[in-house]
Amino acid sequence: MSSLIQxxxxxxxxxxxxxxxxxxxxxxVVHAADxxxxxxxxxxxxxxxxxxxxxxVGGATAPQPYSGAQVVIDQIxxxxxxxxxxxxxxxxxxxxxxxxxxxxxxxFSPAKDFTSKLYSGKPAAPVVFDKPGAVxxxxxxxxxxxxxxxxxxxPYFAKSGADGVGTIAGLKPGDYRLSVWYxxxxxxxxxxxIHVDAEGTHLAVQLHPPVSQAATAAAAAHSPN
Amino acid sequence: MLMxxxxxxxxxxxxxARAEASEPPLYTRMGGAPVATALVGDVIDRAxxxxxxxxxxxxxxxxxxxxxFVELICSRGGxxxxxxxxxxxxxxxxxxxxxAQFFHLVAIFRDSMxxxxxxxxxxxxxxxxxxxxxxxxxxx
Numbered sequence: 001m002s003s004l005i006q007x008x009x010x011x012x013x014x015x016x017x018x019x020x021x022x023x024x025x026x027x028x029v030v031h032a033a034d035x036x037x038x039x040x041x042x043x044x045x046x047x048x049x050x051x052x053x054x055x056x057v058g059g060a061t062a063p064q065p066y067s068g069a070q071v072v073i074d075q076i077x078x079x080x081x082x083x084x085x086x087x088x089x090x091x092x093x094x095x096x097x098x099x100x101x102x103x104x105x106x107x108f109s110p111a112k113d114f115t116s117k118l119y120s121g122k123p124a125a126p127v128v129f130d131k132p133g134a135v136x137x138x139x140x141x142x143x144x145x146x147x148x149x150x151x152x153x154x155p156y157f158a159k160s161g162a163d164g165v166g167t168i169a170g171l172k173p174g175d176y177r178l179s180v181w182y183x184x185x186x187x188x189x190x191x192x193x194i195h196v197d198a199e200g201t202h203l204a205v206q207l208h209p210p211v212s213q214a215a216t217a218a219a220a221a222h223s224p225n
Numbered sequence: 226m227l228m229x230x231x232x233x234x235x236x237x238x239x240x241x242a243r244a245e246a247s248e249p250p251l252y253t254r255m256g257g258a259p260v261a262t263a264l265v266g267d268v269i270d271r272a273x274x275x276x277x278x279x280x281x282x283x284x285x286x287x288x289x290x291x292x293x294f295v296e297l298i299c300s301r302g303g304x305x306x307x308x309x310x311x312x313x314x315x316x317x318x319x320x321x322x323x324x325a326q327f328f329h330l331v332a333i334f335r336d337s338m339x340x341x342x343x344x345x346x347x348x349x350x351x352x353x354x355x356x357x358x359x360x361x362x363x364x365x
Contacts, residue, residue, distance in 0.1 A: 078283075078284045099319065100318075100319030101318065101319040101320055102311070102315055102316070102318065102319070117311070119315060119318075120318060120319050139286075140286065140289060141285060141286055141289065142284045142285060142286060143284065143285075143286045144284050145284070
């Protein structure tokens with residue numbers, strides 16, 4: 001999604017403006033008060049599905065109350081889709097099942113401990129994620145299925161696309177505590193204080209893949225994609 | 226003397242019949258948890274590697290399947306367990322299991338029972354438990 005947004009912005013920008021943006025803001029033009037973050041690993045490879053969220057500090061406007069959006073994590077070909085989801089605390093997530101076999105999604109994470117049986121063609125009750133934190137999802141029936149939900153106490157969040165870029169849109173100019181998180185059991189968010197100005201801000205963040213993910217990341221770097 | 230024993234047994238006919246009914250349940254006769262666990266482990270391991278069946282086990286948590294399978298044998302065989310899994314219809318629904326696949330698994334099951342020295346009577350009793358489940362398992 002974020003890569004799509006970025007591409008459309010690029011195509012609309014005139015060349016001199018694009019050049020200027022490269023000089024002042026970074027590699028791409030960003031919307032006013034959008035916070036665009038590029039996440040790379042230490043080898044310069046873009047990291048997809050990285051979670052990023054900004055919490056206002058000091059005088060910045062407090063986050064608006066949770067809007068009540070419905071979020072979906074589907075089961076498709078014995079995989080969770082999407083693999084990484086970021087939601088504001090209090091968000092309800094639907095777990096449909098596009099497979100014609102049953103699944104049984106569960107989490108033992110302290111932020112949300114639940115089990116939900118997903119039978120083909122029988123909608124299950126949505127699950128409310130009411131505590132901030134990292135939630136690892138598994139399927140009791142299919143071992144390899146794994147997904148992450150990061151529950152955050154702010155409406156300002158995004159995740160990176162395949163190009164490593166994520167955009168947190170609609171921020172009021174001000175100071176924020178920015179957290180960037182590599183979804184894994186042995187990973188803590190990298191936190192830094194940043195300033196977002198009215199023209200928007202671009203940041204490059206380097207994340208070291210956690211030990212559990214190092215092998216996966218290395219394999220991805222060598223894949224033709 | 227013989228007369229006496231016969232007479233003695235007469236009023237006890239009821240308790241004699243009870244003694245016969247309280248013979249060990251199937252689960253005990255087949256060897257209990259050790260045999261059931263080994264048998265089920267063998268069946269599922271073989272089935273999940275079998276060229277005709279392995280696609281049905283792709284990505285499936287085999288530890289869980291084995292636990293529930295043992296539970297089912299224990300509960301239906303009078304071993305006092307409670308089956309905590311889903312119905313056969315829910316667990317197999319959507320997998321598109323064919324009749325040929327069903328009977329292939331039965332063949333593996335029969336062979337494994339022999340390998341684990343389950344006797345003829347107990348083998349038949351176990352098959353009798355699983356045979357009616359065919360209609361909830363086979364889809365085409």
